[in-house]
Amino acid sequence: MAVTAVSGSVARPTPRLRRMEDERWLAFALLVPTAVLLGLFIAYPFVEGVLLSLNSTRVGIKGEFVGLKNFDKVWNDSIFRTAVWNTFWYTGVTTVFKLALGLWLAILLNRHFRGKALVRAFILLPFIIPTVLSTFAWKWMFDPTFSVINWTLFQLGFITQRINWLGDPDLAMTSIIIVNVWRGVPFFAISLLAGLQTISPELQEAAAIDGARPWQRFWHVTWPLLLPVTMVVVLFSVIQTFADFQLVYVMTGGGPANATHLFATYAYQLGIGTGLLSEGAAVSLAMFPFLFLIVVVQLLYIRRVETR
Amino acid sequence: MDKTKRRSVLKLAGGAAAASMGGMAAILATGRMPAFAQQRTVHWLKWVDFVPASDALLRKEMLPEAEKALGIKINLETVNGNDLQPRVTAGIQSGAGPDLIMAFNNQTYLYANSVVDLTEIAEAVGKAQGGMYKYARAVCSDGKMFMGMPWAVIGGMIAYRKSWLEEAGYTKFPDTWETYREAAKKLKAKGRPMGQTLGHTFGDAPGFTYPYLWSWGGMEVDPAGKVIMNSKETLESVKFMQAFWKDAHDEGGLAWDDTNNNRAFLSQTISATLNGASIYIETLRKPDQYKTEKGTPMNKDILHAPLPKGPAGQFGFHLLQSNMLMKYSKNQDAAKEFLKWLHTEANYAKFFNSQKGFATPCTVKWESDKLWDVDPVMTPYKVAARLGQAPGFSGPPNAKAAEGLSKYIITDMYAKAVQGMPAEEAVKWAEAELKKIYSA
Numbered sequence: 024m025a026v027t028a029v030s031g032s033v034a035r036p037t038p039r040l041r042r043m044e045d046e047r048w049l050a051f052a053l054l055v056p057t058a059v060l061l062g063l064f065i066a067y068p069f070v071e072g073v074l075l076s077l078n079s080t081r082v083g084i085k086g087e088f089v090g091l092k093n094f095d096k097v098w099n100d101s102i103f104r105t106a107v108w109n110t111f112w113y114t115g116v117t118t119v120f121k122l123a124l125g126l127w128l129a130i131l132l133n134r135h136f137r138g139k140a141l142v143r144a145f146i147l148l149p150f151i152i153p154t155v156l157s158t159f160a161w162k163w164m165f166d167p168t169f170s171v172i173n174w175t176l177f178q179l180g181f182i183t184q185r186i187n188w189l190g191d192p193d194l195a196m197t198s199i200i201i202v203n204v205w206r207g208v209p210f211f212a213i214s215l216l217a218g219l220q221t222i223s224p225e226l227q228e229a230a231a232i233d234g235a236r237p238w239q240r241f242w243h244v245t246w247p248l249l250l251p252v253t254m255v256v257v258l259f260s261v262i263q264t265f266a267d268f269q270l271v272y273v274m275t276g277g278g279p280a281n282a283t284h285l286f287a288t289y290a291y292q293l294g295i296g297t298g299l300l301s302e303g304a305a306v307s308l309a310m311f312p313f314l315f316l317i318v319v320v321q322l323l324y325i326r327r328v329e330t331r
Numbered sequence: 332m333d334k335t336k337r338r339s340v341l342k343l344a345g346g347a348a349a350a351s352m353g354g355m356a357a358i359l360a361t362g363r364m365p366a367f368a369q370q371r372t373v374h375w376l377k378w379v380d381f382v383p384a385s386d387a388l389l390r391k392e393m394l395p396e397a398e399k400a401l402g403i404k405i406n407l408e409t410v411n412g413n414d415l416q417p418r419v420t421a422g423i424q425s426g427a428g429p430d431l432i433m434a435f436n437n438q439t440y441l442y443a444n445s446v447v448d449l450t451e452i453a454e455a456v457g458k459a460q461g462g463m464y465k466y467a468r469a470v471c472s473d474g475k476m477f478m479g480m481p482w483a484v485i486g487g488m489i490a491y492r493k494s495w496l497e498e499a500g501y502t503k504f505p506d507t508w509e510t511y512r513e514a515a516k517k518l519k520a521k522g523r524p525m526g527q528t529l530g531h532t533f534g535d536a537p538g539f540t541y542p543y544l545w546s547w548g549g550m551e552v553d554p555a556g557k558v559i560m561n562s563k564e565t566l567e568s569v570k571f572m573q574a575f576w577k578d579a580h581d582e583g584g585l586a587w588d589d590t591n592n593n594r595a596f597l598s599q600t601i602s603a604t605l606n607g608a609s610i611y612i613e614t615l616r617k618p619d620q621y622k623t624e625k626g627t628p629m630n631k632d633i634l635h636a637p638l639p640k641g642p643a644g645q646f647g648f649h650l651l652q653s654n655m656l657m658k659y660s661k662n663q664d665a666a667k668e669f670l671k672w673l674h675t676e677a678n679y680a681k682f683f684n685s686q687k688g689f690a691t692p693c694t695v696k697w698e699s700d701k702l703w704d705v706d707p708v709m710t711p712y713k714v715a716a717r718l719g720q721a722p723g724f725s726g727p728p729n730a731k732a733a734e735g736l737s738k739y740i741i742t743d744m745y746a747k748a749v750q751g752m753p754a755e756e757a758v759k760w761a762e763a764e765l766k767k768i769y770s771a
Contacts, residue, residue: 083423083445101760167583168595189586192750276531279585280746295417297737298441
């Protein structure tokens with residue numbers, strides 16, 4: 024009798040347990056931590072940023088609602104327009120170079136050679152070193168007076184006069200592009216390498232037996248299979264580069280004469296340097312539609328590639 | 332055997348506590364925690380001094396003395412000058428941060444709503460020390476309150492190589508822009524150009540471009556605040572600068588920050604540069620390291636001169652530092668006590684002497700200090716605070732002027748022009764940017 028009573032109570036779970044067995048509740052419970060984190064660190068700052076951009080807050084002075092006035096103001100701001108152009112140029116050029124060099128490096132690293140693991144680890148160095156630290160090293164290399172690059176070129180007889188790396192507007196932009204490419208190539212290389220390793224060697228062999236040359240094997244076998252990974256890597260990189268801050272802040276501070284200002288550095292100069300928090304937020308938020316569009320287009324493309 | 336009752340232990344403990352601290356009633360009456368449980372602290376954020384000896388003096392000697400004298404622990408934090416503003420903004424917006432923060436120039440106006448009025452201390456110090464310079468008053472006070480306690484003026488003078496100027500035929504430093512350009516042209520031809528930053532940096536760039544503009548008669552605004560940048564005078568100054576830059580300057584200066592010219596001068600790649608006295612002080616500190624091409628100590632070959640005159644006169648814009656007491660601070664009384672202590676003549680003198688003339692005090696009395704007689708090379712700096720002019724001239728150095736300064740508009744106007752933009756366009760650009768600021 025007693026035994027029956029015990030087994031009966033085991034078979035019938037408590038109301039709390041029963042609720043956990045309901046998948047909807049379980050899913051909700053498991054999602055809560057992520058939702059809270061996303062809400063706290065992504066949604067809340069984003070909403071705050073939107074609200075800030077719609078009022079007239081200055082540092083220490085609570086603002087009033089001004090609608091889209093801040094956006095109108097920045098749209099007519101010549102420095103903002105320069106920053107928009109710079110950001111697109113910077114992102115576009117660096118992405119092309121990072122993809123080309125990263126792919127090339129990934130293909131090389133995908134071969135068998137002695138010390139492969141060591142080389143792969145070293146390749147990651149630029150990506151691992153804190154950006155500010157490595158950028159300072161680059162700043163020294165591009166120093167107007169003591170540039171080691173200039174010194175080397177001069178010693179080799181390639182130049183007779185110093186190259187004004189960070190002082191000339193075009194060269195300053197080229198310099199930050201070089202550093203960004205240097206820092207970003209390892210991310211492309213390692214991610215694409217991971218993608219390459221998922222491609223079965225048998226496909227390559229089959230193509231080779233069919234008489235495909237190396238270039239044809241790459242173009243008709245490797246590249247289509249690597250495309251989904253490539254798109255994701257490019258997507259991440261574009262987002263990061265578009266919103267880049269540290270590199271430009273350390274190298275040029277947006278100068279000379281605003282020639283290297285990006286969205287983020289100009290937003291910082293307005294918001295933090297000048298205390299115009301709302302205008303800074305408006306500049307920052309102006310990035311959003313561009314990024315949103317880029318992300319949507321790329322995600323749609325990735326979906327198309329995957330469902331093909 | 333007697334048992335100790337719980338109630339009697341509590342009674343005893345309560346009695347002991349009451350006896351030692353005046354009882355709970357005393358605590359409740361004052362509304363403060365007992366003194367032994369409280370360590371009054373003041374967090375002071377300032378720049379990393381270009382004269383390292385002064386920071387060492389504060390840390391090792393003066394602040395421990397303050398702690399002993401006032402019973403206040405002072406936490407000194409030093410950061411790069413460019414990083415002070417982010418900390419002010421973060422502090423104000425979050426309502427927590429350092430109690431005292433150093434401000435540069437008229438940044439004080441940007442934070443006027445978030446700082447405590449220091450009129451009482453500033454006026455008392457001014458009165459006791461021969462009066463406060465007009466420049467310091469204009470930058471730190473809007474007429475209603477002192478937004479920062481004036482700390483020091485970092486004078487900007489041209490440091491130059493005496494022997495190189497002499498070799499070019501100048502026994503005296505040129506006192507007009509025309510003669511300066513002639514001299515500098517000859518020096519650049521010998522591979523010894525002038526060095527001047529036109530980059531985005533807080534000190535040397537505006538320290539050069541603002542007085543340069545004023546000396547030609549150019550101004551951002553008139554006394555009523557109307558933008559008058561696009562004038563014949565400004566245009567003349569920009570046109571002159573275009574040729575002056577090419578003829579006389581190290582063209583790498585467009586990318587320099589406030590330290591590049593020091594390094595360039597010390598490594599003998601430039602013959603003159605606008606600077607605080609940090610180059611000279613560094614050569615005094617390390618005479619064996621810094622030598623001329625002839626092997627003699629470089630400190631014997633450096634002199635200082637004010638920026639040359641233009642058609643409208645001679646001007647200087649020197650970095651003025653003040654300490655703001657933040658409204659969010661919970662240690663306002665302690666911070667005020669500390670400021671009073673710091674600005675007593677005996678204490679301030681220690682800091683002043685450690686600077687060896689790099690910092691000029693904001694009150695008149697120090698102008699006759701014997702420090703200025705010790706080293707004639709430093710003497711030109713003694714009038715920096717007297718002759719300084721504030722950004723926004725001939726209008727007030729208010730928040731609008733501070734905004735123009737923070738956006739590097741004047742510096743960028745010249746930078747754009749020397750990079751090839753026609754002078755008229757560069758001036759128009761600056762005028763349009765200033766109008767946006769002053770009409771908002």
